[in-house]
Amino acid sequence: MLSNKRLVTICFTVLCCNIALLSVFVKLNIGERCFITIDQHQEALAVIPDDFLSIGIDTSEIENYEKIDFSKPLFRELASALAPARLRLGGTMSERLIFSSENIPSVSCTHCPANASKSTCSAVKKLCRHKFLPFFLMTGDKWAEINEFCKETGLKLLFSFNLLLRDREHEWDSHNAAELLEYSRHKGYDIDWQLGNEPNSFRHVFNISISPKTLAQDFHKLRNLLNHYGYRKSLLVGPDTTRPQPKCPYCLEFMIEFLGNGSNSISVRSWHQYYLNSRTAKLEDFWNPDTFDLLEEQIQTMKSYTAKYNHIPMWLTETSSSYGGGAPGLSNSFAGSPLWLDKLGLSAKYNITTVIRQSFFGGNYSLVDDRLDPSPDWWISVLYKKLVGNKVLKVDCKCSRFQRMYAHCANSKYTNDTTAITLFAINLELAKARFLLNGTAFHGNDLDIDEYIISAPSNNRRSKIVRLNGWQLHYDSSVLEPHHIKYGNHISMPPYSIGFWVIKNTSIKICQ
Known part of the structure; x- marks a missing residue:
């Protein structure tokens, strides 16, 4: 049988390991919260x-x-x-x-x-x-x-x-x-x-x-x-x-x-x-x-x-x-x-x-x-x-230097919704990033979003293979389908990832 002293040592070690694993989980899944503001009334920064x-x-x-x-x-x-x-x-x-x-x-x-x-x-x-x-x-x-x-x-x-x-x-x-x-x-x-x-x-x-x-x-x-x-x-x-x-x-x-x-x-x-x-x-x-x-x-x-x-x-x-x-x-x-x-x-x-x-x-x-x-x-x-x-839009992204985001009107060939905008962003951190969508362009919690997240297997940044919304991409068999998000006011990215979001039913005028 284990002595009380040794039992205490083992329990302490297990506790420390669990705390370490919990901290890693929190880092990867809670992440930094960023605030994205896009105003309804704006002119295009540029037209490409x-x-x-x-x-x-x-x-x-x-x-x-x-x-x-x-x-x-x-x-x-x-x-x-x-x-x-x-x-x-x-x-x-x-x-x-x-x-x-x-x-x-x-x-x-x-x-x-x-x-x-x-x-x-x-x-x-x-x-x-x-x-x-x-x-x-x-x-x-x-x-x-x-x-x-x-x-x-x-x-x-x-x-x-x-x-x-x-x-x-x-x-x-x-x-x-x-x-x-x-x-x-x-x-x-x-x-x-x-x-x-x-x-x-x-x-x-x-x-x-x-x-x-x-x-x-x-x-x-x-x-x-x-x-x-x-x-x-x-x-x-x-x-x-x-x-x-x-x-x-x-x-x-x-x-x-x-x-x-x-x-x-x-x-x-x-x-x-x-x-x-x-x-x-x-x-x-x-x-x-x-x-x-x-x-x-x-x-x-x-x-x-x-x-x-x-x-x-x-x-x-x-x-x-x-x-x-x-x-x-x-x-x-x-x-x-x-x-x-x-x-x-x-x-x-x-x-x-x-x-x-x-x-x-x-x-x-x-x-x-x-x-x-x-x-x-x-x-x-x-x-x-x-x-x-x-059309290039102005977006205000209050986040760290490790998250970078851009906004355009959505491609008219993708959707016939003339108010749709496309956000795309990169997350350079080994931590989840969450973006709260603010500004007069958005209608509270009633957003309709198509999400495309590109990431590498096991966060291997040297990988020549990538995944779309968790599924590995192959040229001869993959279809670029989104993950559909209904009723929400935020978007998020896993660690070391790239994201595209097409947000429909906004109040943006310039995209019409």
Whole structure:
């Protein structure tokens, strides 16, 4: 038999364990209470287009013609689920791409076949001056395949011309671009255009510098070329500089000087944004509120310094969680999903009218992997397209830095209720979050809510598998059905989760 002393010790130990388990239960299930206020009478903060959430494929992915099969039915289905959207084909290797309308069997720096066009051979000769990066040919057949893919999936192509094709006087050589435009006009392709990729970084990447003033002249030349070849209505998007940051004031200065010389030639002000370095990023960096705050600071900086050109729309033409191809096991898992959804919320709030996700396919930040399995961010993107409407609303969220929430009018294709709004939020804590719905937009305790909660199994933030309302998502079998909430005045989120709520029968006027 146990001695009284030992029995007391065991009972005390059991009691402590129960208290510890109870505290964990309370932390996970009671959670912090937040107050959400949305007023009935308000104007939309911004109105975003249907193709706001868009996608990119890096030019390097088409260097090897066998890497992407644009005709594959599943590949097309996964892309179609994100339509309408833009498909940007650009990146560092766009400065190594040469167009050839003909299929040329072999071409090198010392040999250009007789059946190659003059513009193709001239372009090869120019790029061979820069021997540390290889050039590659995009043939007419491949170009046709890409454009057919866009047509069939409801995507609008945004293509970046090669800026490094330059003559010895450092002026952009437009002959190869003219060949591509003539071919595209003949085929009737509907395309928007860019020139160059991150030109403020050329010294670092290519050991060559192009000044903002020279780049503006190149854009003016391209605008005239587009008008000549029947693309007068096409957008010209640029200059695609990198994000503004304290250690690189030149990034911002380049944009300002370019706009001062070339704003009359462009249709859109564009820049790229990443939060982290893929080589050094850690899991906690992806879930740190300080990381999330970087984007808002960068948007405000770019907006304020280019306010003179606010009549020109602003886009993020290349963006993801971490640069350098994405962080393995993080950028392509649920770990990266809160940053992605928060970026959509912030960008819409500040009237960034297009956000192009790098990338749809290719790299560790892709929405679709090499086996054509969708990532958690693909599911998040599909839900966003399904539920979130064009008008951005003001929402006051009194909560901690670990909960972030945004509000829009609901997507009119989801519900015919013209008073419906969509809330979406992230919970970065290992604790439940509860939101009390306040404000004149809501009718007391009589709310009709469709709820979609995305989470990872066992709160494993590195998981590439996600659950919707507790059920694991599979592309070939899952239906995105909500959990229906009737009669209540609050919503809640489990630990480490993402939520969408469509709230019907509100008093919001602007959504009507």
